[in-house]
């Protein structure tokens with residue numbers, strides 16, 4: 191029996207909360223070894239039918255996982271991802287590729303599958319326009335499942351003990367669906383960043399999680415006692431009695447704070463000196479709009495419409511756009527809904543759009559507005575949907591990834607042409623629909639003073655702004671430590687953007703993750719941000735922090751932090767400030 195040694199792992203705090211329980215290891219790591227066998231002509235049919243059986247079994251497993259998710263009323267997002275997996279699994283191009291390889295190259299099904307997956311991952315077939323280009327991660331999950339079923343390894347289907355903490359290399363939505371929510375207290379995974387699947391799922395299940403731990407699955411033994419601190423991103427393996435009682439105390443305080451905040455979530459966020467700060471919600475699926483409003487959102491500050499393009503092998507029609515946006519706008523009115531035009535491409539996921547090749551450097555490639563300006567008809571279809579929906583409630587439109595004036599002018603010209611067409615057809619829309627841009631490319635922040643004259647509002651997208659300004663992939667666990675919202679360069683870009691907007695009298699919102707962390711709230715308010723838009727669960731926190739501060743004090747905080755040279759020193763300063771002035775908010779960190 192191995193000795194159970196105390197050690198501490200550091201990762202990314204993906205979902206807040208504290209869990210104390212026992213490690214259950216899930217073998218989700220890539221199957222590196224698989225049999226490679228050359229087969230004779232007479233075995234070809236056998237190998238093909240082995241593959242068909244594996245596909246069938248995988249389909250049943252995913253369907254079962256999907257049913258469980260639906261029964262648990264988990265957000266549609268996860269069901270959606272599973273549906274994408276199902277489509278990938280049954281996609282004829284994957285199946286025919288594998289079968290062709292078996293047939294032509296006389297190789298066994300495992301080898302053929304691996305080769306086909308590598309081909310798909312490397313180079314999304316340019317002829318196969320109908321192929322659903324989902325995220326590479328999704329391809330991997332589906333491929334892994336097929337491979338496990340082929341070589342007879344059991345997939346997921348775990349028996350949970352009470353107080354389990356799931357430790358895995360990575361977790362797919364299907365893995366998660368097999369978990370018994372009652373018994374699983376937390377997640378700890380090797381890979382992932384704030385935007386990985388595990389983080390998304392953990393967030394909506396409200397289960398504490400730390401991701402990007404690099405080697406949790408290798409260094410934790412089954413049955414090890416664990417503390418998962420999803421607030422500071424720490425996992426303590428085999429903690430001492432005193433560490434356990436300390437964390438149990440923190441967990442109780444955390445829960446009581448959560449409960450208290452939830453009760454006040456619908457009240458407005460008014461600073462001590464009387465300024466009302468609007469706190470809005472971010473939305474991915476129209477089905478989630480109720481949840482977001484129930485968490486106290488005063489409108490939708492970012493509707494990520496690219497999710498409409500998932501789970502289908504064609505491009506949405508104008509009616510699809512219109513219906514989705516109308517439903518949201520009507521539910522949210524009289525509050526405003528900011529509908530962001532398509533931000534497909536990059537590292538989010540791939541679509542069936544033929545233009546999206548497997549680019550060398552996708553986050554800097556044909557993404558968001560760049561794709562729309564190339565696919566003008568597709569862009570106009572979405573704009574028609576947005577404009578038509580604007581007739582039914584308070585709506586704004588926003589362009590993502592604007593990097594310069596030419597792009598903005600072109601996007602606005604296309605919007606004007608679309609308005610003109612609707613007018614000619616006598617279709618009603620809001621003639622004065624506000625037009626804004628995401629400020630998330632450093633060049634846009636740097637010329638915010640120029641861009642500000644041509645828009646009605648800015649919304650700062652810190653997820654990308656930080657990624658591009660600091661040159662770090664936002665999903666890569668090895669460089670996560672560099673992902674620093676308090677980096678002086680980031681703060682300067684934000685401040686410059688806000689000042690530029692205010693100089694011409696337009697409002698500025700922030701809709702990146704930074705808007706949802708209350709340690710940053712005093713800085714953002716001190717810099718003059720007008721609106722904060724965040725995920726549903728952070729709304730009550732941000733509101734509460736806003737109620738506890740006064741703007742004059744925030745301004746002096748900002749003045750001071752601009753003289754500090756590093757992100758860590760600014761963080762330390764902020765922690766001291768907050769502990770001193772609002773001890774009840776941060777008494778558990």
Ligand code: PEP
Pocket residue numbers: 492494533630650651652653654655701702703
């Ligand atoms: C951002 O970049 O901060 C943002 C809100 O957009 P997304 O996360 O969808 O890229």
Ligand code: MG
Pocket residue numbers: 630651653654
């Ligand atoms: Mg972005």
